Amino acid sequence: MRRNMKSLKYIAKIACASLLLVACDNELDLAPEDILTQEVAFSNETTTLGVLTGVYSTAQQDDVLNGTNQLMGDWMADNIDFVGSFPTFNEIRLYTTLSDNGSIAAVWDDNYEAIGGANLVIKNAPLVDDPNFTEEEKANVVAQAKFLRALVYYNISNWWAQPLQVAGAGTLSVPLVTEPFEGEVSFPERATLGAVQAQIEQDLLEAIPALADGGDRTIASKGAAEALLARLYLIQERWAEAADYANRVIQNPNYTLASNYDFYNTLDAEHVFTLVNTAADGQDSGQGWSGLTSPVPTGRGDAPYSDNLIATFAEEAGDLRYSELTVIGTDALGAERPFSSKFPEAINNSDNAPVIRITEMYLTRAEANFRGGTSVGDTPVNDINALRARAGLTALGSVDLDQILNERRKELCFEGFRRMDLLRNELNLRRPGMPNEAASAPGQPKTIFPIPVLQRDLNPNMEQNPGY
Numbered sequence: 001m002r003r004n005m006k007s008l009k010y011i012a013k014i015a016c017a018s019l020l021l022v023a024c025d026n027e028l029d030l031a032p033e034d035i036l037t038q039e040v041a042f043s044n045e046t047t048t049l050g051v052l053t054g055v056y057s058t059a060q061q062d063d064v065l066n067g068t069n070q071l072m073g074d075w076m077a078d079n080i081d082f083v084g085s086f087p088t089f090n091e092i093r094l095y096t097t098l099s100d101n102g103s104i105a106a107v108w109d110d111n112y113e114a115i116g117g118a119n120l121v122i123k124n125a126p127l128v129d130d131p132n133f134t135e136e137e138k139a140n141v142v143a144q145a146k147f148l149r150a151l152v153y154y155n156i157s158n159w160w161a162q163p164l165q166v167a168g169a170g171t172l173s174v175p176l177v178t179e180p181f182e183g184e185v186s187f188p189e190r191a192t193l194g195a196v197q198a199q200i201e202q203d204l205l206e207a208i209p210a211l212a213d214g215g216d217r218t219i220a221s222k223g224a225a226e227a228l229l230a231r232l233y234l235i236q237e238r239w240a241e242a243a244d245y246a247n248r249v250i251q252n253p254n255y256t257l258a259s260n261y262d263f264y265n266t267l268d269a270e271h272v273f274t275l276v277n278t279a280a281d282g283q284d285s286g287q288g289w290s291g292l293t294s295p296v297p298t299g300r301g302d303a304p305y306s307d308n309l310i311a312t313f314a315e316e317a318g319d320l321r322y323s324e325l326t327v328i329g330t331d332a333l334g335a336e337r338p339f340s341s342k343f344p345e346a347i348n349n350s351d352n353a354p355v356i357r358i359t360e361m362y363l364t365r366a367e368a369n370f371r372g373g374t375s376v377g378d379t380p381v382n383d384i385n386a387l388r389a390r391a392g393l394t395a396l397g398s399v400d401l402d403q404i405l406n407e408r409r410k411e412l413c414f415e416g417f418r419r420m421d422l423l424r425n426e427l428n429l430r431r432p433g434m435p436n437e438a439a440s441a442p443g444q445p446k447t448i449f450p451i452p453v454l455q456r457d458l459n460p461n462m463e464q465n466p467g468y
Helices: 002-024 045-059 068-076 087-094 102-127 135-160 193-210 222-235 239-251 289-293 307-314 358-372 380-390 401-412 418-424 453-458
Strands: 271-275 326-330 336-340 353-357
Touching: 045 102, 045 135, 068 087, 068 102, 068 289, 068 418, 087 102, 102 135, 102 453, 135 193, 135 222, 193 222, 222 239, 222 271, 222 353, 222 358, 222 418, 239 358, 271 358, 307 401, 353 358, 358 380, 358 401, 380 401, 401 418
Parallel strands: none
Antiparallel strands: 271 353, 326 336
């Protein structure tokens, strides 16, 4: 919705805030004049689009799609050596997390805020009585909200549940909330991971027919929904479907593998779905991508490369993903370290969020084809060599799974994939010799998050994860 952001931003903020206020106070018969009721919020096309824009804005929080949420997975694993002073972040890094961790509580709250906004749109947009708001346009609005809900549920289900490969589809994940709050408090139990993933798949399959092809990469599109399905099918080991949906995105003319690495913080065709950040409307100061990955003095200098990631890049000389996407600077402890330069604008925290890139689809297609023994769209070695050519590396004659995962690590580092890539392959999050290696093994309690203590205090049906 970025194309409508200037005209709808005010409506969006008022709508989301005031709908929450009205819903929570069912004793009032009349709303104050400055409160936008649900009836008014969904009274016409403009206000409805304003509420949808509000959902995008909620997703723009660093704890949802804008940096902190993704980076935590990389420092919980082996890509980032977190050296910052946030005690709640250090708990996650050191595998000493407690259920009262405030950063984890914020991730829960902010993501469910986004889900709540999406639920409002999904239920109410089809009911809007406005002759200028066509049924096709309504369907598109609902489809965008379903994509956002699916994306958020994909992320949080992986944080609060052990992966399928370790615990099976019956393991507990997060509560499935698909209806908007309308005044009556309920106490949902945690759904199984299988149920949450089934809802994600349903939302995306229902959304795809009503979404635009993908020319505007700042909003939900058919390409973005297909890419997220490919991501889901990959972690479910549904190789044929993962390869198929990744191939659909690769074949979409709206997306093209960039020839170099200048696409960050742009709307280049490399991006399938990206959040546009500005100085006035972007990441939470100092806690999103830019602030954490930029060195002192402009950024916090909290998230330099781990020695293990440096060693991985050093295995082949001349890898442009290191030389062109690295800056040497001072970390939070005063040491000179390498940092990712993917997100350099730490003064204004205005770097865009690369939520889905076409590169991921090449990696997904390569892995799914390799593991499924197929060559949908192209062969695994050709897909990997396309990425290696851009990185300035020599072509391989063949590939194995370790090489595919290694290329995935180097391509997507600092973008939030590493933790799940290791866990779904039943690999420790830390390499031998790194701190907390034993605690990082798949199935160990601290590899997933605790249910926040406040949620359990408020909801007697909320079961805690083991080990907390």
